[in-house]
Amino acid sequence: MVLLDYIPKNTFFHKLNTISKLVWLITVIVLAFLFNSIMYISIIFVFTLICLGVSRIPLDKIVQYFRILLLPLVFIVGYEALTYPNGRVVVALPYGINVSLDGILLGLTFAFRLLVMVFTSTIFTYTTPYNRVITLLFKLRIPYPIIFILLIALRYIPLLQRELTIIIDAQKSRGVELEKFHSLKQVLKMYIPVMMVVLINGLRRSQQLAMALTIRGFNPKTKWKPIDEECMKLQDYLFITLMMTILIIGVYLYIQGYGSRLW
Amino acid sequence: MECREATNSTLKENGEAIRIVNFTYKYPGAKEPALKNINLVVHEGEVLAIMGPNGAGKTTLCYAITGLLLHFFGGEYYGDIYVKGKSVFNTRLEELITDIGIVFQEYENQIIGSTVKDDVSFGPLNLGLSRDEVEVRVREALKAVNLLGFEHREVHTLSGGEKQRLAIAGVLAVKPKIIVLDEPFSQLDHKGRLEVISILEKLKRIGHTIILTEHRSEEVCKLADRVIVLYKGRVVLNGSTREVFSKINLLKRYGVKPLQVTELALNIACRVGAPIERLPIDTDEVVDFIIKLVNNGILKFASRKLKPHYTHYPKTERSTIIEVQNLHYTYPNGVKALNGVNLKVYEGEFLAIIGQNGSGKTTLIKHFNGLLKPTHGVVKVFGIDTRKCTVAQLSRIVGLVFQNPDYQLFTKSVRDEIVFSLKNMDLPRSEIESRVSKVLELTELKGYENVHPLLLSKSERQKLALASIIAMDPKIIVVDEPTTGQDYKGTLHILELLKKLNQQGKTIIIVTHDLNIVLKYAHRVVILHQGRIVLDGPPRDVFSKVSMLEKLALIPPQVVLVSYKLSRLLRKNNTSLTLEEVLNTLLDYRV
Numbered sequence: 001m002v003l004l005d006y007i008p009k010n011t012f013f014h015k016l017n018t019i020s021k022l023v024w025l026i027t028v029i030v031l032a033f034l035f036n037s038i039m040y041i042s043i044i045f046v047f048t049l050i051c052l053g054v055s056r057i058p059l060d061k062i063v064q065y066f067r068i069l070l071l072p073l074v075f076i077v078g079y080e081a082l083t084y085p086n087g088r089v090v091v092a093l094p095y096g097i098n099v100s101l102d103g104i105l106l107g108l109t110f111a112f113r114l115l116v117m118v119f120t121s122t123i124f125t126y127t128t129p130y131n132r133v134i135t136l137l138f139k140l141r142i143p144y145p146i147i148f149i150l151l152i153a154l155r156y157i158p159l160l161q162r163e164l165t166i167i168i169d170a171q172k173s174r175g176v177e178l179e180k181f182h183s184l185k186q187v188l189k190m191y192i193p194v195m196m197v198v199l200i201n202g203l204r205r206s207q208q209l210a211m212a213l214t215i216r217g218f219n220p221k222t223k224w225k226p227i228d229e230e231c232m233k234l235q236d237y238l239f240i241t242l243m244m245t246i247l248i249i250g251v252y253l254y255i256q257g258y259g260s261r262l263w
Numbered sequence: 264m265e266c267r268e269a270t271n272s273t274l275k276e277n278g279e280a281i282r283i284v285n286f287t288y289k290y291p292g293a294k295e296p297a298l299k300n301i302n303l304v305v306h307e308g309e310v311l312a313i314m315g316p317n318g319a320g321k322t323t324l325c326y327a328i329t330g331l332l333l334h335f336f337g338g339e340y341y342g343d344i345y346v347k348g349k350s351v352f353n354t355r356l357e358e359l360i361t362d363i364g365i366v367f368q369e370y371e372n373q374i375i376g377s378t379v380k381d382d383v384s385f386g387p388l389n390l391g392l393s394r395d396e397v398e399v400r401v402r403e404a405l406k407a408v409n410l411l412g413f414e415h416r417e418v419h420t421l422s423g424g425e426k427q428r429l430a431i432a433g434v435l436a437v438k439p440k441i442i443v444l445d446e447p448f449s450q451l452d453h454k455g456r457l458e459v460i461s462i463l464e465k466l467k468r469i470g471h472t473i474i475l476t477e478h479r480s481e482e483v484c485k486l487a488d489r490v491i492v493l494y495k496g497r498v499v500l501n502g503s504t505r506e507v508f509s510k511i512n513l514l515k516r517y518g519v520k521p522l523q524v525t526e527l528a529l530n531i532a533c534r535v536g537a538p539i540e541r542l543p544i545d546t547d548e549v550v551d552f553i554i555k556l557v558n559n560g561i562l563k564f565a566s567r568k569l570k571p572h573y574t575h576y577p578k579t580e581r582s583t584i585i586e587v588q589n590l591h592y593t594y595p596n597g598v599k600a601l602n603g604v605n606l607k608v609y610e611g612e613f614l615a616i617i618g619q620n621g622s623g624k625t626t627l628i629k630h631f632n633g634l635l636k637p638t639h640g641v642v643k644v645f646g647i648d649t650r651k652c653t654v655a656q657l658s659r660i661v662g663l664v665f666q667n668p669d670y671q672l673f674t675k676s677v678r679d680e681i682v683f684s685l686k687n688m689d690l691p692r693s694e695i696e697s698r699v700s701k702v703l704e705l706t707e708l709k710g711y712e713n714v715h716p717l718l719l720s721k722s723e724r725q726k727l728a729l730a731s732i733i734a735m736d737p738k739i740i741v742v743d744e745p746t747t748g749q750d751y752k753g754t755l756h757i758l759e760l761l762k763k764l765n766q767q768g769k770t771i772i773i774v775t776h777d778l779n780i781v782l783k784y785a786h787r788v789v790i791l792h793q794g795r796i797v798l799d800g801p802p803r804d805v806f807s808k809v810s811m812l813e814k815l816a817l818i819p820p821q822v823v824l825v826s827y828k829l830s831r832l833l834r835k836n837n838t839s840l841t842l843e844e845v846l847n848t849l850l851d852y853r854v
Contacts (some may be wrong), residue, residue: 131381154377158419163670169634170671172654173663174731175687193673200717201669205372211331212373215360216437217389227384227397 005061005122006129013055013127018136020236020243021128025120027243031250032116035259038105041112048119055123065118073114077107130154135226144224152209160198167197280441280472281305281328281363285342288327293338297323299496301342305474307440310467312487312504313476316518316750317721319493321476322368325443328474329365330356346441363441364434368449368748370427379405379421379429380414386437404432407469408462423620424455428462435466442466444475448482449748452620452776454816460485478750480520481821484508484544492517509542520751523821524549527842531849535561546824553829553849562849564833581609584645584739584770585631585661591639592626592794600626602794603640608739613762613771615781618791619816624774625666627791628741631772632661644739659688662732666744668724671731672716677708680716680727681734688735698734706730706760722753729760740764741772746780758784779820782806782840790815807838 008014013021032044052062080103087100137147176190253259283303289296298320305311313321326332327344330351344351347362367373376382383404387397405411408428413421421429427447434442444463448456456479463473463486477483483490483504490507492500494517500507508514511521511529525542528549532539537556543549556562585608592601600623608614616624629635630642633649633656642649644660665671674680681702685695703709706726711719716727725745732740742761746754758780765771775781781788781802788805790798792815798805806812806819809827818824826839826848839845 130377151377151381152375155375155418159371162419166665166667166670169629170665171673172634173632173658173665174671174684175655175658175735177653177655177687197670197673205369207335208367208369208372209375211326211335211365212367212375214331214334214356215329215364215373216375216386216433217357217360218385219357219389222389222391224388225394227380227388227394227401229394 005125007058007126008129009056009127011055011127013051013123015233015235016127016239017230017232017236018128018132019139019232020239021124022136023240023243025124027247027250028120029117030247032113034250034254036106036109037259037261038109038112040259041109041116045112045116048116048123051123052119055127057122057126061122061126062119065122066115069114069118073111076110076114077104080104080107080110131226131228132230135228135230138226144222145220147224148220156205160202163198163201164194167194278307279304279345280307280309280347281474282345283328283342284344286327286344287341288323288332289339290323290336291338295496297496298327301498303491303498303501305441305472307472308467308470310463310473310475310486310488312483312490313474313493314478314480314483314490314519315493316752317748319518320496321493322445324493325365325445325474325476327351329363329443330354330359331365360437360439362439363443364437364439365443366427366430366434366445366447368445370430370447370450373430374418374426374433377418378414379410379416379418379432382418382429383432383436386433390437400436400438404436407435407465408432409458422455424451424458427451427455427459431459431462440470441472441474444473446476446478446748448477448479452816453818454619456482457816478520480508480522484522492519494518505542505544508544518750518752523842524825527822527825527845528552530842530846531556531562534846537561546821546828549821549825550828550832553825554832557833564829564835564849581611583607584610586643587627587630587640588643589640590627590630590637590642592623592630592635593638600794604791604794604796606789606796606799608770608772610738610770611765611768613765613784613786614773614789615785615787616772616774616789616791617776617778617781617817622791623794624791625743626794628663628743628772628774631657631739631741632663633657634663655687658737659735660737661739661741662735662737664729664732664740664742664745666747668721668728671728672724675715676713677703677716677719677727678712681731684731684735698736702730702734705733705763707756720753722749722756725749725753725757726760729757733764737769739770739772741774743774744776745773746775746777754780778806778817782820782823790817803838803840806840809838 016024028044028048032041035041035044081099082097082103084100084103084106087098087102089098090101090104091099093099134147134151137150171190171194281304283301286298286301287296288298301324313324315321323332326336328346328351330346332338333340333352334356340352346359349359349362351359374382375385380401383401384397387400392400401414402411405413408431410425410428410432413425418426418429427450431442431444447459451459460482463475467473473486475486487504489502490500490504491498492507492514499517500510500513508522508525511526514521522544524546525544528539528543531537531553535556539552543552553562557564585606587604587606590601590604591599593599604623604627616627618624626635630637630649631644633652633654636650644657649657672680674683678699681699682695685698690698703712706729708723708726708730711723716724719727729742740761745757745761749757754777761771761773762784773785785802788798788800788802789796790805797815798808798811806823807827809819809823812819819827822842822845823838823840826845829835830837837848839848
């Protein structure tokens, strides 16, 4: 659960107001989508990498995400390289298949765009504690029942994860070979009992939860407000101004036709 | 204790917090009422303990008092329950919550926020209070449960005791004057229990009325002004704590564990024919009682060489079946659970692993069947390195039973549950049949073959979890906390079963907080502390180191404490472990 990935540190991004961070996130992603040019995208990508450094996200987390994304990235670049129509040919393969330079460039643009999105949202979640996100949702006037569902989900996900581990451990201890390779059918057959246990315990818990909510005065119609308030500081105003300026310049350049060509 | 009894009379002058009048309740679809004709008055400022075996109706009574019962379960009722003069059946729940709050047995389920402050502020925010007022209430509630400074901690990083205290704080923040706690100690270690006891004492001092259900007699005696015993839905005993605990035979009949100190005092009084005005209910009282008899020349304390506690301890050359060498384990989140454990488990022994929560007990036993593989060091089972085989392979040699049976039962019937393990072993059908019937017989679950596991009682479910492991016929059976949530009789059943298996040649390893059962059943005790073994030896050696145990927050059974205190007072050097031993050393040289 990404919202639970917050790591407390004392960096510039940690100190920023959530709204400032949201503005930054939107600016970077919008810019990444506006331009097609590999040069422009590379600049945005480098900027994202700098932000990653500033926010001191642990390297192993970045490597972990990168590893998950590697296959889709290679696929995107490869697919575009082979299917780009009428591009400049780099290598001609048999059966009329050509590897095109334009295709590679387009593929790289897509790849960088994906990485920018993943890394910026990583920075957002790693530097923002979940209650700040809740406060943000409240400020964005999201209705309380929805915020409440999120609150409960956040509370219960670690619990469910722990439960799932216990159940799977119990299954393994009863001789179920979970470590071996299985067909999808076998996997499903093995996980059905696990899910049943989770479900039954979940139902029992939900009844207790309903009682717990009652004794603590829960009412979906209450005018709920978060307990912590976040204030905007000078650096937030400056940062938002900077981001808005960059965004406006970006949009202006886009309208003028800059960065629309691949190279 | 005297001051507590003095307060009893003044309590009666206080107002009534709760009055239950001829209350009978039946769950929807049930044949028998769960509560029968209950009449009870709880005074303001009183601490009332509700005791009784599992299924006696304790939790139902808690839900009834708090008004949750009809609202959430429906069913039929007669009679009435008044909280501060208001009938719970004619009052809206929103109005009741500022009078009475409840902490559930599974307290984790009632924590709603992901951080401590979020959780405690949930109630006050729902009441529509201003932010400043909410802050004040959060601070007050956290102060009451000694959690100030924990505001921004995430709930899943708290220990069991801390979570229990957080659940109490969440209820306190709504400011009810009456607090109901359903088995508050069942999932805590000794340290956690002491913390919660001191908090409840504090709440009592500031005028709260406290009602708690509990199996643990020692804790009840520390806290309660009055005890009622429920049995099959009826109140069978009702009186001051001392009155109720002096009725040892009745307590046993109703499945409540009597206090060792009371039994000891009663035994001594009978044997020497000394009159006894007030039966002692804690260790200091019984020590005073004995010292008085010694000083009056009625008793003499004898210094005798005590025999080893266990005569049937395997004496022959034993082979090592589990060997743990310099085991370190670090969880993926960086928590170091084990820091260099060295241990040999011998064939045929009954080993108990004890230690506080978080000392690494469960982590250690999960290495025995390969669920966890060492970060550093080696674990060998019958000479095989656990890193070189799967859990499924090891599960045929090492059977591991987990703490909560609810996570281990997957199937639709008791029979299927046992067959489940056997099917994984690819056994022929005839072999499966014979094993199932053998195991059903052994665990006394015969006749329940087609019952759904969820319909069994807690102790039967625990037995079934054990049965499904026994069926696999492993040489080693490891059981994590076999007694959590079990009542007195349930605990005895399970331990007797393990003893029987041990006598049949199985090696038994248990992890437990209950030192009484360690003393009664184990051949050898290993104490873990901060991921290391700090003591390892037969119960007599380990339990005689009382001051060391206390440092590790492990409190030995009452009899051991009494014997320890006596031997220090009388400058004799031996610690008796059982009631019989204490009696022997005391009565040997009767004047």
